Amino acid sequence: MILNEKVNGKNLVWLDNAATTQKPQSVIDRISYFYQHENSNIHRAAHELAARATDAYEAARKKVQQFLGAGSVNEIIFVRGATEGINLVAQSWGAQHLKSGDEIIVSNLEHHANIVPWKRLADKRGLTLKVIPVDDDGQILLDEYAKLLTSRTRLVAFTQVSNALGTITPAEQIIALAHNAGAKVLVDGAQSVSHMPVNVQALDADWFVFSGHKVFGPTGIGVVYGKEDILNETEPWQGGGNMIQDVTFEEIRYHKAPNRFEAGTGNIADAVGLGAAIDYVTQLGMTNIGAYEHALLEYATHQLKQVPGVRLIGTAANKASVLSFILKGYSNDDVGKALNQEGIAVRTGHHCAQPILRRMRVETTVRPSLAFYNTCEDVDRLVAVVSRLASSQY
Numbered sequence: 001m002i003l004n005e006k007v008n009g010k011n012l013v014w015l016d017n018a019a020t021t022q023k024p025q026s027v028i029d030r031i032s033y034f035y036q037h038e039n040s041n042i043h044r045a046a047h048e049l050a051a052r053a054t055d056a057y058e059a060a061r062k063k064v065q066q067f068l069g070a071g072s073v074n075e076i077i078f079v080r081g082a083t084e085g086i087n088l089v090a091q092s093w094g095a096q097h098l099k100s101g102d103e104i105i106v107s108n109l110e111h112h113a114n115i116v117p118w119k120r121l122a123d124k125r126g127l128t129l130k131v132i133p134v135d136d137d138g139q140i141l142l143d144e145y146a147k148l149l150t151s152r153t154r155l156v157a158f159t160q161v162s163n164a165l166g167t168i169t170p171a172e173q174i175i176a177l178a179h180n181a182g183a184k185v186l187v188d189g190a191q192s193v194s195h196m197p198v199n200v201q202a203l204d205a206d207w208f209v210f211s212g213h214k215v216f217g218p219t220g221i222g223v224v225y226g227k228e229d230i231l232n233e234t235e236p237w238q239g240g241g242n243m244i245q246d247v248t249f250e251e252i253r254y255h256k257a258p259n260r261f262e263a264g265t266g267n268i269a270d271a272v273g274l275g276a277a278i279d280y281v282t283q284l285g286m287t288n289i290g291a292y293e294h295a296l297l298e299y300a301t302h303q304l305k306q307v308p309g310v311r312l313i314g315t316a317a318n319k320a321s322v323l324s325f326i327l328k329g330y331s332n333d334d335v336g337k338a339l340n341q342e343g344i345a346v347r348t349g350h351h352c353a354q355p356i357l358r359r360m361r362v363e364t365t366v367r368p369s370l371a372f373y374n375t376c377e378d379v380d381r382l383v384a385v386v387s388r389l390a391s392s393q394y
């Protein structure tokens with residue numbers, strides 16, 4: 001088990017969960033079982049292993065559907081990750097429907113993955129990109145958001161949890177206001193699905209994306225949920241095998257969703273691994289995970305706040321997992337290295353979210369981020385190192 005690794009002679013403390021999560025043995029075993037007993041391409045053959053691989057892959061799709069509370073398996077598209085999912089929506093639905101003068105709204109909290117695809121499309125098509133501002137704690141300003149919505153707003157794309165600050169956004173309200181204005185909504189769930197129960201139907205999101213590797217599954221697999229009617233009226237993104245009903249040199253007919261968006265051979269084994277990760281967290285219970293992590297985050301926030309010279313970056317009332325901070329007198333890299341010396345893994349840098357860090361008047365932070373396998377002892381070890389650095393400064 002990787003969490004038993006030694007780093008610099010110390011027991012590893014993994015506090016880089018917002019970047020990626022560690023994998024339960026059941027996930028590793030499931031992928032290994034797939035290659036030992038089921039490996040085949042899917043959908044296209046009469047032989048036994050093709051049936052096993054197809055069953056395993058489609059069972060994983062079913063698990064994702066239930067995990068997200070989607071109405072149908074046809075609404076679950078496997079992609080490489082959240083980034084690919086957002087690019088898929090931008091380049092298929094976006095390219096098909098958005099024209100010069102149309103408006104897209106994102107929030108100031110977004111990861112670059114939910115900025116760059118829209119900014120590129122905006123520049124190419126002459127769209128206006130508007131930004132929902134946040135307050136000094138990193139909370140969405142809903143009144144300001146409401147003022148941004150106009151009859152030209154076609155899309156609102158925002159994150160459910162900020163990866164840089166941990167802010168939980170008021171997703172239901174953002175979505176309801178967008179729909180009232182006649183806009184579609186994409187929710188970036190990369191940082192939410194591992195920390196809280198999510199139900200895409202209750203949210204009423206038009207699309208919802210996440211990455212397997214941030215929810216204890218493998219890298220290279222992720223999901224786009226989309227409402228079935230929207231998916232079926234959207235032109236496919238990539239063309240190739242698997243997504244067509246019939247091909248002649250004169251005419252091509254596409255499958256309905258999800259296959260129309262899964263051209264070529266997908267990441268079959270890792271989709272199956274993601275299914276095992278979903279089984280794992282479902283067994284623990286997402287509500288239990290959320291409650292445990294909430295208590296741990298409160299504990300960690302309280303401890304870290306006591307350290308002289310620590311400035312917490314992102315102090316929203318409603319937060320998940322993330323504790324960004326800077327320490328007076330030290331570069332963030334120095335803090336990261338001192339922590340690594342003690343076996344503690346945290347991220348330092350801009351976390352692919354430069355606009356929100358600049359809004360908070362910093363370029364980078366130190367970012368410990370929690371998961372269900374972290375403990376108060378992990379937090380104590382983190383705080384001990386930061387306190388030692390701080391005390392040698394004063």
Ligand code: PMP
Pocket residue numbers: 018019080081082083084111113114159161162163188190191211352
């Ligand atoms: N959105 C958010 C909020 C994220 O935290 C991340 C990953 N840091 C992404 C999108 C992109 O995820 P991936 O790199 O797995 O595609």
